[in-house]
Amino acid sequence: MNTKSLYQEVILDHNKKPRNYGTLDKASHQAVGHNPLCGDHLDIALDLDGERIDRIAFHGESCAICKASASMMTAVVKGKTRTDAETLFQEFRDMAMGKLDLDSPHHLGRLTVFAGVRDLPTRVKCAILPWHTLHAALHSVTSISTESEDDPMHAAIGDA
Amino acid sequence: MKLIETDLKPQFAPMFDVEDIRADFPILRLQVNGKPLVYLDNAASSQMPQPVIDRLVRYQTTEHANINRGVHYLSETATAEYEESRRKLQRFINASEDREVIFTSGTTDSINLVMHGYGRKFIGAGDEIILTTLEHHSNIVPWQMLAEEKGAKIRVVPINDAGELLVDEYEKLFNERTKFVGVLHVSNALGTINPIKSMIAFAHARGVPVLIDGAQAVPHMKVDVQDLDCDFYAFSGHKLCGPTGIGVLYGKAELLERMQPFKGGGDMILSVTFEKTTYNAIPHKFEAGTPPIAAAIGLGTAVDYLSALGLDAIAAQETELLNYATEQIGPLPGVHIIGTAAMKTAVLSFKVDGIHPHDIGTLLNQEGVAVRTGHHCVQPVMLRLKVPATTRASFAFYNTMAEVDTFIAGLRTVQKIFT
Numbered sequence: 421m422n423t424k425s426l427y428q429e430v431i432l433d434h435n436k437k438p439r440n441y442g443t444l445d446k447a448s449h450q451a452v453g454h455n456p457l458c459g460d461h462l463d464i465a466l467d468l469d470g471e472r473i474d475r476i477a478f479h480g481e482s483c484a485i486c487k488a489s490a491s492m493m494t495a496v497v498k499g500k501t502r503t504d505a506e507t508l509f510q511e512f513r514d515m516a517m518g519k520l521d522l523d524s525p526h527h528l529g530r531l532t533v534f535a536g537v538r539d540l541p542t543r544v545k546c547a548i549l550p551w552h553t554l555h556a557a558l559h560s561v562t563s564i565s566t567e568s569e570d571d572p573m574h575a576a577i578g579d580a
Numbered sequence: 581m582k583l584i585e586t587d588l589k590p591q592f593a594p595m596f597d598v599e600d601i602r603a604d605f606p607i608l609r610l611q612v613n614g615k616p617l618v619y620l621d622n623a624a625s626s627q628m629p630q631p632v633i634d635r636l637v638r639y640q641t642t643e644h645a646n647i648n649r650g651v652h653y654l655s656e657t658a659t660a661e662y663e664e665s666r667r668k669l670q671r672f673i674n675a676s677e678d679r680e681v682i683f684t685s686g687t688t689d690s691i692n693l694v695m696h697g698y699g700r701k702f703i704g705a706g707d708e709i710i711l712t713t714l715e716h717h718s719n720i721v722p723w724q725m726l727a728e729e730k731g732a733k734i735r736v737v738p739i740n741d742a743g744e745l746l747v748d749e750y751e752k753l754f755n756e757r758t759k760f761v762g763v764l765h766v767s768n769a770l771g772t773i774n775p776i777k778s779m780i781a782f783a784h785a786r787g788v789p790v791l792i793d794g795a796q797a798v799p800h801m802k803v804d805v806q807d808l809d810c811d812f813y814a815f816s817g818h819k820l821c822g823p824t825g826i827g828v829l830y831g832k833a834e835l836l837e838r839m840q841p842f843k844g845g846g847d848m849i850l851s852v853t854f855e856k857t858t859y860n861a862i863p864h865k866f867e868a869g870t871p872p873i874a875a876a877i878g879l880g881t882a883v884d885y886l887s888a889l890g891l892d893a894i895a896a897q898e899t900e901l902l903n904y905a906t907e908q909i910g911p912l913p914g915v916h917i918i919g920t921a922a923m924k925t926a927v928l929s930f931k932v933d934g935i936h937p938h939d940i941g942t943l944l945n946q947e948g949v950a951v952r953t954g955h956h957c958v959q960p961v962m963l964r965l966k967v968p969a970t971t972r973a974s975f976a977f978y979n980t981m982a983e984v985d986t987f988i989a990g991l992r993t994v995q996k997i998f999t
Binding site: 426427432435457458459460481482483484485540542543546 | 935936937938939942943953954955959962968969997998
């Protein structure tokens with residue numbers, strides 16, 4: 421596939437003008453996600469109203485794919501129930517890892533702009549990190565890493 | 581931006597034709613994403629020329645058996661070729677004896693050997709080990725493990741904003757508890773060439789042995805371990821146009837003899853009973869088990885290849901590439917070179933305002949250009965220079981000025997995508 425198609429308008433736009441970027445003065449749940457391979461990190465804070473995500477915000481240092489993914493994620497899950505958010509997390513993760521049949525029914529909508537990342541194994545975790553962090557926040561885990569043992573994307577990238 | 585000092589520019593043209601050289605490297609004919617491969621990740625691993633590939637095939641098809649044991653033809657042949665390769669490596673770094681050349685699996689293994697063989701025997705509680713901010717993680721972590729085990733302490737030589745060691749600060753770190761120094765010859769992330777000869781002399785005047793991590797130096801310049809007078813010198817085969825899984829530890833014979841073995845097993849013993857084992861002489865004391873024989877022989881051919889080209893000619897060609905790339909990248913808006921030491925190998929690390937290195941790397945790959953992105957296993961350097969990660973183009977003698985142009989054009993394209 422053409423990598424440039426991943427860096428399409430919508431992703432570049434969310435990278436340049438991220439939605440829900442910042443902090444919440446009051447948050448019921450929050451977590452920070454790390455990618456130690458590149459030093460990237462992402463803080464996600466959200467406020468639940470019953471089972472519904474009432475407000476959500478993120479900030480941090482990351483590449484365009486990660487930042488755009490976080491931006492679009494916050495826009496999509498805002499107003500949804502935590503169950504809906506968990507479904508999207510599973511579907512998004514499966515899509516990024518090439519395990520989701522996009523022709524079958526799913527709930528991802530415009531999040532499918534990230535489908536191309538499945539062809540870039542070293543970048544999959546950039547796209548998934550915001551979702552992992554959201555998942556951790558909803559489960560009251562305050563810090564996660566792409567390199568933790570239980571992360572399905574756990575794989576060292578060599579360095580020199 | 582600081583350009584390389586003029587006295588470092590070559591005074592003569594390369595003594596070889598780059599297109600002839602490229603013909604020796606089959607992988608350079610590869611197309612990536614429909615574009616000719618532009619391989620600028622040589623500091624991570626260099627490519628292998630046909631003579632080395634042929635040597636591996638010849639060994640495997642006509643010479644292979646286990647070494648140091650059989651009395652049959654193949655075992656004798658393999659043993660002779662393996663030992664001949666050791667002598668080639670000895671000449672390559674000008675060691676005084678071939679038994680001072682130990683085959684390891686690579687630089688990391690070499691450093692771990694010194695940590696276990698020398699460090700665990702001679703460094704104790706309260707002792708101090710001097711390392712530098714520029715060290716690769718492979719020359720930090722083993723010493724941290726030792727320090728934790730023994731209650732020793734690590735002292736760190738700082739760097740300036742250009743990525744050069746502060747030698748005055750290095751000298752101030754010495755005291756009566758200083759027992760060991762570990763310094764890299766050339767920085768993998770920044771290309772800085774450290775003044776190791778004077779640093780070694782300073783340590784020796786205080787009776788302190790010095791380990792040099794030469795992984796990024798031996799492919800790019802003539803290294804003479806006797807002239808440097810280092811006690812240990814570690815490097816890898818795969819950064820030297822050789823195979824992976826092979827490396828070298830040079831050590832002064834009298835030190836190697838006093839050290840304890842690192843790994844126990846076959847080949848490293850003279851006799852074994854359950855009451856007592858007598859260790860073999862060096863270098864065999866440190867080569868337990870069956871070594872990567874083919875890789876060791878291939879590395880011998882690789883250093884023959886580089887020596888035939890001439891390390892001075894290689895350095896001249898690579899300096900021209902670095903100077904040209906440095907000049908070409910200068911006018912790009914928002915591009916900042918990280919690592920501007922006066923003495924540098926052909927490594928160009930940089931950051932681009934508003935664009936993450938991983939995005940740069942992925943998009944350059946689309947143009948067929950291979951660069952390294954990330955922290956380059958030197959998180960202390962990144963912390964000190966306040967960059968989470970960089971993009972690194974590292975050149976080899978088989979790169980061309982036209983490839984530099986492709987790389988720069990690719991960077992412009994990346995910047996255009998992000999505007």
